[in-house]
Amino acid sequence: MDAEDIAQTKSLIDEFERENLEDFCEDRKALECYKILSLRPGASKLAVSRRLRVLGLHFHPDSRNDEPCSYFKVISSCKNILSRRAPDEDDFETWNQIIIQKWIAAYEERNDEIDRLKDDLEQLSNRFEEAEKKNDEKDATIKALEKENKKLSCRAAKLETKVYEVEKILDKKGSGKNAEYLIHWRGFNDPKENTWVPVAKCNCPDLLAAFEADLKKKMTSLKKARKAIPSSRSRRASTVIVKLASGARKSLKSGGKCKRKIIGKLRK
Structure with a gap:
């Protein structure tokens, strides 16, 4: 292996370690393993075995190249996966079809993700508009209260300084x-x-x-x-006592036709 091949393999292994292949299907894992081994997808088990032998000699912990053990572990994982998935003979056409399906699936997944992001963005936009509307209403209320408070403060100040007359x-x-x-x-x-x-x-x-x-x-x-205003007592009819010529006393209310002489005063 030359230095360029080693550097490229390390870079591919580092990228491989950053991905969570547990969530990938077997075909996707096999494609990633082919990529690490720098082999064309669909290469036979024999081609895979030869490539693994070359990489193993360089990255094996017992070698004197002082490479991290993590590289050899990834290469061993690729060996386990491709031993199940690699065809007995080169079958590039089938694996090309797998690659096409992979990219179609990735494209559809990306479109679905874009749609979800659009929905989330629309919801966030609606929530933002509602929040802005509420904030505007609150601002209007605050301004109205501040204006009213200012009026009341001015009125209170006038009342405090005003002399009541x-x-x-x-x-x-x-x-x-x-x-x-x-x-x-x-x-x-x-x-x-x-x-x-x-x-x-x-x-x-x-x-x-x-x-x-x-x-x-x-x-x-x-x-x-x-x-x-006369009292009720003074308004009553007074009785006048008169003295008759014959010496007998009769009221003026009497029906006698004799000559009468008033001898008393009207009582009030």
């Missing part, structure tokens, strides 16, 4: 230190925003005085109006 006092409940006033604030037009404020926290003495004066005036007018 009493525009009008609407009502009162309680008395003394427990009195509370219903306040209408300037700039707040919604009646729901009117609030009851304890008298101790009302810092508007002028408005309080005006409200109390107006309230007192209304109470005075109300009392006068109540006095002007």
Whole structure:
């Protein structure tokens, strides 16, 4: 064996060791073994035996070439496989057909793998689009929340710095230190925003005085109006006692036609 032949055989053996031939069919294994031995597929057992003898002399552990034992193990595996698969005589045509079938199978396998990859790619693309859509929705939601938060923050800042001004006092409940006033604030037009404020926290003495004066005036007018209405007792018909000329007493309601003299007052 020359140096080039040895180097090529080592390279083929290294490649052979990297492949998992356990998953290959017998024909595929035989093809790989022919390749390692640098023989044409379909070579006879005699040709295989001669080639193995040459390689064995060089790669055998007892030889003085210091080659790794792994090379001889691969060569021994090729011997075992081809002893079963190699024809008794050269049959290159049959093995060429095997090679054709091998490449057809490899082509179909590759196409199937491409189809699977396309399906996987399509699924990944769909998942990516769905994820992007969800992310866009999340981004839109986050932006909306940030915008709303900004508005609320601005409003809160304004409320913190704004001086509340009493525009009008609407009502009162309680008395003394427990009195509370219903306040209408300037700039707040919604009646729901009117609030009851304890008298101790009302810092508007002028408005309080005006409200109390107006309230007192209304109470005075109300009392006068109540006095002007006659009571049920005064509305009843009064009985007038009169003295008849003859000295007998009869009510004005009497049907007598005598001259009457009033001696009493109407009772109210």
